[in-house]
Amino acid sequence: MLSPDRELESFKFLDRLASHVRRGQDPQKALRYAVRDARDFLEADHGCIAVARDGASGARLLFAVPRNGPWDLDLLARFIRHEHPPRPDDLLIAPLRRRGRAWAAMAFMRPGRPYERHDAHFLMRIAAVCSDAVQHMDRERMQVVRDRIDRKIMEQLHPKDLFYQILDGLRSLTRYDHSSALLIRDDGDAALQLVAEQIAWTKAKSQRIGLRLPLADDVRSVLDSGQIHGFDRRGGRWHEWTGKPVAHLAEWLDYNRDAGEAQREASMFCAPLVTRDGVFGVLKVAARHSGRLTSYDAELVEHFRSQAAVAIDILNRTESLQARMLAAERRHAMAELARSVSHDVNNALGSMLPLVQQMQEDLARGKLDQRVCLEDLTQLQKSLHVCRRIFGGMLSFARGGARRTRAGHVRAAMDTALAILKNGFDRRGINLTIEIPDELPPVACVQSDLEQVLLNLLTNAREATVRGGTLAVHARPGPGGVLIAIADTGCGIASENLPRVLEPFFTTKPNGSGLGLSICRSIVWEAGGTIAIQSEPGKGTCVNVTVPRAAVSHQAHES
CATH class of the missing domain: 3.30.565.10 (Histidine kinase-like ATPase, C-terminal domain)
Structure with a gap:
């Protein structure tokens, strides 16, 4: 039974923790602070934050206090994956939620000194405070991304730079580990062209820029709906997250299918960019491991997508107007050039005519010298x-x-x-x-x-x-x-x-x-x-x- 004094201390601790972590901007710093404070409050010898590794059995320590603790990384990974493993009494674990799923575990350990049930409940409340704070930082980061795009539009950013600003925003929102891409369709074109691609593991320019994907009727009909669709690869085939029969859309976008295993996509979602005239572009985000991307990632991009679509549409219209201005100035320049050189041409022709007339006259009189x-x-x-x-x-x-x-x-x-x-x-x-x-x-x-x-x-x-x-x-x-x-x-x-x-x-x-x-x-x-x-x-x-x-x-x- 928790004493009234201890319960009051718990409330004060949670209030102090929430106030501190909500003011932060870096999730890792906020979690590090929480682990150190909670470790002291729970009288633990060890504390850590562990995250599951895609495609690996054991968890990875994000950080631990102290650094070298006797952590069972397989047990922590199974806990994060909801496998409900049995745990010793001297170990407390609580899930940290982010992007709509459990993505990490907060754990504390004091060998030989078992914890009470109320300690486990208290840790769940600590984890809830930290999860709320981290998701609040994610929302703030999304607003920062949107503000940055707005600012770049006002600065009349170069088209290519704006495209990569949008992809950089996707990276900060979803933390994908494969790639993000932007495909654009010009007016009247029957294909989408890859105009920008950001690859997670390299800073080198994508070799696929300029790739054209012909827009078949079955793909166009799915994209024209404007819905975001997510897919995971299982058993060598793509499956839509909600079971809809649109796997052909993922196959159409899977232009890395022939790459090596390390560069192959296993999870993706695509967000069509649509105006009243139909689809004019697609935002694509991909990950290396099935299940890495979730509907929460898609929802984050949904809040960001309309702004990106407007920005790109305005940019395309501006470029079209600029092209017409260039053509008009070219015609004007031709007219100005014609006027400016007419004097030179007239002088040249004027000097020729008397010579030709004189030669004709000399030839007619038989006096040609x-x-x-x-x-x-x-x-x-x-x-x-x-x-x-x-x-x-x-x-x-x-x-x-x-x-x-x-x-x-x-x-x-x-x-x-x-x-x-x-x-x-x-x-x-x-x-x-x-x-x-x-x-x-x-x-x-x-x-x-x-x-x-x-x-x-x-x-x-x-x-x-x-x-x-x-x-x-x-x-x-x-x-x-x-x-x-x-x-x-x-x-x-x-x-x-x-x-x-x-x-x-x-x-x-x-x-x-x-x-x-x-x-x-x-x-x-x-x-x-x-x-x-x-x-x-x-x-x-x-x-x-x-x-x-x-x-x-x-x-x-x-x-």
């Missing part, structure tokens, strides 16, 4: 080369590079830009200095986008620089990729305008669209690079662009 004719033909050839270079550069820019080929060459992009603009620089008396090594590595930018960035920046520099001025372009490899600097001795940018020149629709030109520099920023940002502008009125402007090196491409797999 061979020497004069050769000189005239040489001049015609030079003028034709000017036109060919200008039109060739414009044609190359108009056609653009393949959008799927994310490897651009700075030297080639500069050649295209100069083919269009060089005569304009010569006519305006602007001195050009170009220093771009031929051996520069490719950069992670579509070739046509790279050409557009250089054309926009060179055109702005030409318009700002007066006769006799200088424009210098330098490129070199650096730690962040390839560094490109474009510096002119033009009129410069007013200090009050400098912070806004990269904003969409901001312009100081009477007929400007305000999209040129904004598009440049978007292209460089999409490539994972940076753009910075330094300027001083009356002295000139320098634009520094850094573009990462192109990654080694991996062949996309078709499933």
